[in-house]
Amino acid sequence: MTDHLLSPVRIGSMTLRNRIAMAPMGVEIVGDDGLANDEVVRYYEERARGGAGLLITEVAAFAYPHGANSVHQLGLSEDRFVEPLRTLTDRVHAHGAKIAIQLVHHGKISRVDIAKGDPVMVPSLPEWRGSFDMVGDLSGDELMAMAAASGGVESKPQYREMTTDDIAALTEQLGAAVGRAKDAGFDAVEIHGAHGYLASGFLSPQWNRRSDAYGGSHENRARLLCEWIAEAKGRAGTDMPVWVRLDALEYRTPEGITFDDCQVTARLAVEAGADAIHLSAYGDSTSGRAFTEGSLPDQEARHAALSGRLTRDLAVPVIGVGRISPATGNEMIAHRKADLIAMGRQLLADPATPLKLTEGRAGEIRPCINCYVCVAQPFFDRKVRCAVNPVLGRELELADVERSAAEQSRTVAVVGGGPAGLEAARVAAERGHRVTVWETGEQIGGALRFAALVYEPNLRLLRWYEHELHRLGVDLRLGATADVDQIGAIDPDVLIVANGARRVRPEIPGVEQDHVFDGDDLRDLLTGSGDGSAIKKLGLTTRIAVRFGRRLGVLRDPGTVARLTERYMPIGEDVVVIGGGLVGVELTEFLVERGRRVTVLEEGEHFALEMAHPRRWRVLNDLRDHGVELVGQVTDLRIGHADVQFRAGDAERTVGADTVVIATGLEADSSVADAFRAAGHDPIVIGDAGGVGYLEGAIHAGFHAARSL
Ligand SMILES: Cc1cc2nc3c(=O)[nH]c(=O)nc-3n(C[C@H](O)[C@H](O)[C@H](O)COP(=O)(O)O)c2cc1C
Ligand code: SF4
Known part of the structure; x- marks a missing residue:
């Protein structure tokens, strides 16, 4: 009211x-x-x-x-x-x-x-x-x-x-x-x-x-x-x-x-x-x-x-x-x-x-x-x-794009329910097209879902997309991989591929250990949206707890998970985050809010450059106030059983860690689009499937893909 x-x-x-x-x-x-x-x-x-x-x-x-x-x-x-x-x-x-x-x-x-x-x-x-x-x-x-x-x-x-x-x-x-x-x-x-x-x-x-x-x-x-x-x-x-x-x-x-x-x-x-x-x-x-x-x-x-x-x-x-x-x-x-x-x-x-x-x-x-x-x-x-x-x-x-109906209503298949795909689907549906979104996860959101967990305003955006796609009658195929055969069977007028980025594990000695998680692992553990393989890395009791949580469906909602993780999280007390870009820094804020002691290691000189600088000022200053050490120009990383060794400038350093999080290595994933092209389709490729552009880039690409349909 x-x-x-x-x-x-x-x-x-x-x-x-x-x-x-x-x-x-x-x-x-x-x-x-x-x-x-x-x-x-x-x-x-x-x-x-x-x-x-x-x-x-x-x-x-x-x-x-x-x-x-x-x-x-x-x-x-x-x-x-x-x-x-x-x-x-x-x-x-x-x-x-x-x-x-x-x-x-x-x-x-x-x-x-x-x-x-x-x-x-x-x-x-x-x-x-x-x-x-x-x-x-x-x-x-x-x-x-x-x-x-x-x-x-x-x-x-x-x-x-x-x-x-x-x-x-x-x-x-x-x-x-x-x-x-x-x-x-x-x-x-x-x-x-x-x-x-x-x-x-x-x-x-x-x-x-x-x-x-x-x-x-x-x-x-x-x-x-x-x-x-x-x-x-x-x-x-x-x-x-x-x-x-x-x-x-x-x-x-x-x-x-x-x-x-x-x-x-x-x-x-x-x-x-x-x-x-x-x-x-x-x-x-x-x-x-x-x-x-x-x-x-x-x-x-x-x-x-x-x-x-x-x-x-x-x-x-x-x-x-x-x-x-x-x-x-x-x-x-x-x-x-x-x-x-x-x-x-x-x-x-x-x-x-x-x-x-x-x-x-x-x-x-x-x-x-x-x-x-x-x-x-x-x-x-x-x-x-x-x-x-x-x-x-x-x-x-x-300004009139969303208000004006397309000359001809067409069938549009969107492969990938992350922010780029959601925006493309929303705008296409607003313009009167019949839209189907195929998403391999159990829910829509893709990268936005995890982003919604670590940064609350993103949750409001996710909820808005959920509301709008429902209102506009977009057909959501969740837990479904749209392969060449399935798309071929429905033969859409337009195919939009927005399958997101791929995470590439950096070659750091020790990276294969069980206490080392990458973004996909965390997504898997905290949002239940992966294949569940990361659970194998946990101890028995934690494994049971996480499996139980998945089965009960409590991991479905990022808001609930954000609240639950304030009490419990399968992540140690001393965390080293490798990668001080937007993802690493947002994650660090989430961990610090949940009482973890965090060190961030970044190979470049600056942190969170993908964030608009006023937000960067706020976040980095808050992290420093909470005792987070932000170490730049880091080289020669090695992950031990309970620590991370590295070189920062001229100094050799060791920082204790019971959990290490890798927050680097996103790269465009063109494999899905390539497969469609090989089968004779002519997909419009947007979002991180075409180049890593984070939330803004993804949403803008989705909008522009749909405006001309
Ligand atoms: C892009 C931008 C430009 C702004 N320019 C002005 C301005 O010309 N004059 C002014 O008094 N405040 C300016 N502000 C501050 C806003 O008037 C407002 O006080 C501030 O954004 C806080 O309100 P909000 O949280 O609702 O955005 C600007 C804010 C933004 C976001
Ligand atoms: S760009 Fe400005 S208006 Fe738009 S979502 Fe960010 S803070 Fe809000």
């Missing part, structure tokens, strides 16, 4: 059909001119069609290109920006949603100014540079790409401490932009007072060391923001609400914004005329840890208690944000922990989330899996992508 979330609400003079707002997201779909092109318009239109009450646009630079973080963001500094934005607001309004524009000056993070060598406006010259704890877990390519977004490694910001004339001029520019926003048909304005940008820099005791009327006391630090609010209100008039986004906290920043500061600022902002407060959070911009604590929280509803405190303080609505699911958002509103809920990533993953809730189709909502692929892109000044929603960023071309 999400009645509270779906009830109407007012912000100032504006009434919204429900309390779901799309959080502002700089998705960089804009070209290099700051104009709302057709692709941008369609991206927002899809979110309006999806039922949100309010859309808040991405950061729009009111002094564009000055004070912009990228040329690929909306501009509002000249009249030429108005007309395309008018098209955008018209299209959004046609679907019953309201739209606010988020106005920003990026202050010390104005990458466009930095790249050009132009002065970068700041409240005062920075004294603290940040912890830079994010650097160590980035690859060389990632560091170069980030530097390129600010003009290259040689490019250094030329800071300019703002004079009062600068402040007045900027306030005037903001006012003019609000006037243009009104002309363009926006319903409201959100002033960005968070995330380390200019206004938030003024609010922060760390970044604002001024001794004039704009620095020092709470009132002085909030002066710029309050002047902006007053200016915006003056231009907006009484029928266009204006509010601010604030940081509840500035994590890992000495003398950073505290929640007490935020409460005072919020009160002052309301006194200055703000019609609402949107409560986000921030942290040291050079800290990977701070990123997933503050503005992009990993923890669900991390700041709900703080937004709850603000709702009690203020007479205006409070917008809560930060990994809030519909159910939690509903609870938050019911208990006045927020008046509206902003959802960011969930509306990237499924723009129709609000509509599906409204129509009682919650099971159809495609979940965001908190993988941070989307938000990794703007770091490199690249257009957003979503791991689970291949349409994101290409709405103009792809």
